[in-house]
Amino acid sequence: MSEYFSNIKTSATTIATGMAITLKHFFNAVKRKGDAGIDDADYFRQVDGLCTLQYPKEAIPTPTHGRYRLYVNIDDCIGCMQCERACPVECITIETIKVTNDDLAVCGKTSGGQQKRMWVPRFDIDTAKCMTCGICVSVCPTDCLYHTPVADFSEFDVKNMLYHFGNLSKIEAEAKKKKLAEQQAQAAKEKAAAGGVAKPGAPAAKPAPKPAPPAGGQAGAATVANTVSGIDF
Amino acid sequence: MSSSPSLNTWSDALSGFSIGWFPLGLVIVAVIPLVFIALYALTYGVYGERKISAFMQDRLGPMEVGFWGILQTLADILKLLQKEDIVPTVADKFLFVIGPGILFVGSFLAFAVLPFGPAFIGADLNVGLFYAVGIVAIEVVGILAAGWGSNNKWALYGAIRSVAQIVSYEIPASIALLCAAMLAGTLSMQQITMMQAGPGGFLHWFLFTNPIAWLPFLIYFISSLAETNRAPFDIPEAESELVAGYFTEYSGMKFAVIFLAEYGSMFMVSAIISIAFLGGWTSPLPNIGGLELNTMTSGPVWGAFWIIMKGFFFIFVQMWLRWTLPRLRVDQLMYLCWKVLTPFSLVAFVLTAIWVINH
Numbered sequence: 243m244s245e246y247f248s249n250i251k252t253s254a255t256t257i258a259t260g261m262a263i264t265l266k267h268f269f270n271a272v273k274r275k276g277d278a279g280i281d282d283a284d285y286f287r288q289v290d291g292l293c294t295l296q297y298p299k300e301a302i303p304t305p306t307h308g309r310y311r312l313y314v315n316i317d318d319c320i321g322c323m324q325c326e327r328a329c330p331v332e333c334i335t336i337e338t339i340k341v342t343n344d345d346l347a348v349c350g351k352t353s354g355g356q357q358k359r360m361w362v363p364r365f366d367i368d369t370a371k372c373m374t375c376g377i378c379v380s381v382c383p384t385d386c387l388y389h390t391p392v393a394d395f396s397e398f399d400v401k402n403m404l405y406h407f408g409n410l411s412k413i414e415a416e417a418k419k420k421k422l423a424e425q426q427a428q429a430a431k432e433k434a435a436a437g438g439v440a441k442p443g444a445p446a447a448k449p450a451p452k453p454a455p456p457a458g459g460q461a462g463a464a465t466v467a468n469t470v471s472g473i474d475f
Numbered sequence: 476m477s478s479s480p481s482l483n484t485w486s487d488a489l490s491g492f493s494i495g496w497f498p499l500g501l502v503i504v505a506v507i508p509l510v511f512i513a514l515y516a517l518t519y520g521v522y523g524e525r526k527i528s529a530f531m532q533d534r535l536g537p538m539e540v541g542f543w544g545i546l547q548t549l550a551d552i553l554k555l556l557q558k559e560d561i562v563p564t565v566a567d568k569f570l571f572v573i574g575p576g577i578l579f580v581g582s583f584l585a586f587a588v589l590p591f592g593p594a595f596i597g598a599d600l601n602v603g604l605f606y607a608v609g610i611v612a613i614e615v616v617g618i619l620a621a622g623w624g625s626n627n628k629w630a631l632y633g634a635i636r637s638v639a640q641i642v643s644y645e646i647p648a649s650i651a652l653l654c655a656a657m658l659a660g661t662l663s664m665q666q667i668t669m670m671q672a673g674p675g676g677f678l679h680w681f682l683f684t685n686p687i688a689w690l691p692f693l694i695y696f697i698s699s700l701a702e703t704n705r706a707p708f709d710i711p712e713a714e715s716e717l718v719a720g721y722f723t724e725y726s727g728m729k730f731a732v733i734f735l736a737e738y739g740s741m742f743m744v745s746a747i748i749s750i751a752f753l754g755g756w757t758s759p760l761p762n763i764g765g766l767e768l769n770t771m772t773s774g775p776v777w778g779a780f781w782i783i784m785k786g787f788f789f790i791f792v793q794m795w796l797r798w799t800l801p802r803l804r805v806d807q808l809m810y811l812c813w814k815v816l817t818p819f820s821l822v823a824f825v826l827t828a829i830w831v832i833n834h
Contacts, residue, residue, distance in 0.1 A: 246814075250815060260799040260800060261795060261796070261799050263799070264531045264795060264798055264799045265531075265795065267532070267533055268527065268795075270533075271533070275533070291533065294529075294533070294534045294535040296535065296538060
């Protein structure tokens with residue numbers, strides 16, 4: 243019999259305790275839990291208030307040093323292609339065009355003061371493939387490739403996951419390529435002429451490379467142009 | 476049947492109004508509680524419950540449709556209206572279709588004797604309280620029809636549990652209400668309310684005039700939770716065990732009707748407990764000296780306000796309990812009913828009788 247009454251007493255007290263807890267939470271609903279980051283000393287102490295985060299409208303700030311979306315500051319890129327080679331999943335595709343001597347000033351220098359010697363008409367990162375390992379970042383000599391705190395970059399079309407960072411438009415790239423080809427052809431011609439005068443000992447070897455540059459240049463330009471036009475800039 | 480001339484003036488005037496042979500006034504009297512149930516279920520019942528439960532669980536609840544999700548229920552209703560009304564091929568079609576109807580009618584019939592203020596009551600029966608307790612039992616038939624007609628194991632289990640539970644808990648609930656009837660000396664809802672009216676406001680309520688009334692009050696409240704299948708007595712629809720209990724197979728508007736019936740009976744039991752122990756439509760504010768708060772806050776409109784507010788308060792307590800307590804097991808449910816509530820209600824009955832005799 244005493245157990246019967248003690249059961250009732252326990253029920254009553256536990257129900258009262260439980261209801262007090264829920265009511266406390268109900269009245270705490272005027273507060274939000276706050277957005278103290280994990281770095282905050284009070285992070286685990288903020289237990290009062292609503293904890294729902296209405297995600298697309300509000301988000302927990304991502305850590306500034308986390309590895310999220312890659313970004314290329316293309317103005318600092320020297321086209322060394324080390325990142326492309328380092329990438330374990332081959333998500334980086336780079337094409338470069340050598341800068342002609344008269345364009346060096348136009349091409350400019352990196353923020354570190356290094357002269358850029360390559361145009362980079364194509365610097366594509368397939369974010370869908372990227373596994374954010376950060377190897378490309380660690381090998382970049384000019385620190386132009388780095389992770390940003392952008393964590394949500396979902397797309398409805400997987401094609402939009404291909405990010406283009408090139409610093410030349412299609413037309414510019416073709417112009418530069420043509421210019422380079424012409425200059426190389428010119429240089430080869432001059433070299434051939436100079437070589438023909440100075441060293442008549444190797445005329446047999448000359449004809450082969452001599453027609454090659456224009457032909458190779460044209461063909462190369464054509465293929466590159468095709469590739470470039472195939473990419474959606 | 477009303478003794479005081481000011482009582483039931485609005486509903487009496489309405490019921491006398493007819494166009495030709497058509498008793499339009501009577502229809503309006505019936506429509507007013509119906510519209511009230513629909514509006515309250517739409518706003519406080521569904522949206523309020525979702526918000527209250529969310530706040531108790533540190534969530535935000537519906538936020539997307541309208542400002543703070545205020546139009547969420549409307550969107551849900553539109554969705555339910557568009558849904559296909561499925562009747563399972565192997566279901567007992569007659570019982571399946573008629574189940575929700577009986578369920579809703581059962582909870583709605585009790586609204587006939589609920590006084591919405593001193594001037595409005597559907598029917599001021601001299602056996603009002605008895606009628607309210609009795610007519611609610613029709614719900615059991617509806618639940619059993621729905622559960623059996625669905626031809627579904629979950630639905631049948633839910634229905635059986637629900638019937639066992641409601642029939643059991645009607646005993647302590649009725650004995651508890653009998654205590655209130657003894658205190659009032661009448662079964663008429665308006666007369667019970669009038670017994671608790673006075674310049675002292677809440678001081679005249681049975682809960683505060685009688686030293687034992689808290690016991691039947693608590694017993695009736697607990698039993699009413701079981702009768703409306705609310706947590707912690709929601710084993711008939713136990714989501715984690717029975718999907719949705721007796722309305723597992725229902726979709727579209729039939730589902731909505733079942734929900735409306737549930738919210739209707741939630742308000743009904745809350746109103747009955749307010750009338751029996753907390754003065755119904757009387758104002759809780761007392762007259763303090765020259766400041767006649769009670770007189771200022773009495774009248775037909777204030778009466779409707781107070782009864783609805785008291786009902787809403789108990790609905791809030793129901794929701795509050797729902798988000799606090801886990802579900803009872805079937806044997807615990809029966810233990811609570813037969814071994815705790817029924818003996819205690821008999822004790823309360825005897826004590827109340829002694830108190831009434833000595834006063």
